[in-house]
Amino acid sequence: MYNHTYKELITKLQVSQEDVDFFANMPFARPYIDNTSLYQPVPFVSRHDKGDLSDKFFNKAINSHDTIPRALAFMQRPGSLHSPPTDENGIDLSQGAENPFFITFCQIESGVNGYIDTAHGGVLAALFDETLGLCAESYRVFVSEEGGHLLTASLQVSYRSPVRTPSAVIIKTWMRRKEGRKWFLEAQLLDQDGLLKAEAKSLYIGLKSAL
Numbered sequence: 001m002y003n004h005t006y007k008e009l010i011t012k013l014q015v016s017q018e019d020v021d022f023f024a025n026m027p028f029a030r031p032y033i034d035n036t037s038l039y040q041p042v043p044f045v046s047r048h049d050k051g052d053l054s055d056k057f058f059n060k061a062i063n064s065h066d067t068i069p070r071a072l073a074f075m076q077r078p079g080s081l082h083s084p085p086t087d088e089n090g091i092d093l094s095q096g097a098e099n100p101f102f103i104t105f106c107q108i109e110s111g112v113n114g115y116i117d118t119a120h121g122g123v124l125a126a127l128f129d130e131t132l133g134l135c136a137e138s139y140r141v142f143v144s145e146e147g148g149h150l151l152t153a154s155l156q157v158s159y160r161s162p163v164r165t166p167s168a169v170i171i172k173t174w175m176r177r178k179e180g181r182k183w184f185l186e187a188q189l190l191d192q193d194g195l196l197k198a199e200a201k202s203l204y205i206g207l208k209s210a211l
Ligand SMILES: CCCCCCCCCCCCCC(=O)SCCNC(=O)CCNC(=O)[C@H](O)C(C)(C)COP(=O)(O)OP(=O)(O)OC[C@H]1O[C@@H](n2cnc3c(N)ncnc32)[C@H](O)[C@@H]1OP(=O)(O)O
Pocket: 002, 004, 005, 006, 009, 046, 129, 130, 132, 133, 134, 137, 150, 151, 152, 153, 154, 182, 203, 205, 206, 207, 208
């Protein structure tokens, strides 16, 4: 049982200024750092040690100088787009690769290699799952204001081109649609030059009872 909610964590935890400064030097991250009217940096809550046994994969196993030393998340400010088109469930249909709701920048080092100088596909799948999960959870908490933790029911990844290490990547995620407890999301992972490296589709299901 958790003794905190996602809303409490994302509101109280601090964004690391070192991480902001690190990515601020990279041209592909600058538009999101500069665009304070549309995007705000938010704590990547899974990277924080909450004093319990949650999130150990993200806050310990792959949080080191030779794995993923830096990760920085951004969320679109709720209400930043005036009257976006919505579907019958209120999902913002303007979302997509050009208008992602939740974004993560990651610096990826050789400690997550599979083949030489190449990030392991399983780690990329984990990055997709976590960023998509945070996107869904943020949308649930800040936009649709519904209850119920979300669990990954399915994640489909298409690998388009190897991700070299070391390198920095962006993971863009957005809501596609919602059917009752089922939340469908999509994502892209691109390199610093904007080349598409991998894509993902996921299904999260809202639990009927607390975790
Ligand atoms: C406190 C702070 C925490 C904050 C954390 C924020 C971080 C967030 C980041 C987290 C990121 C990391 C997160 C992680 O790593 S989560 C860890 C990895 N995931 C799991 O362990 C989940 C394991 N699976 C389950 O527990 C259950 O199967 C769930 C809960 C998912 C559904 O069991 P439940 O009994 O509730 O539902 P249901 O079986 O009645 O099905 C309901 C509907 O769903 C449809 N369906 C079901 N499965 C699938 C499927 N595979 N593909 C397609 N469809 C599927 C089904 O047909 C039905 O559709 P319909 O007939 O109604 O149309």
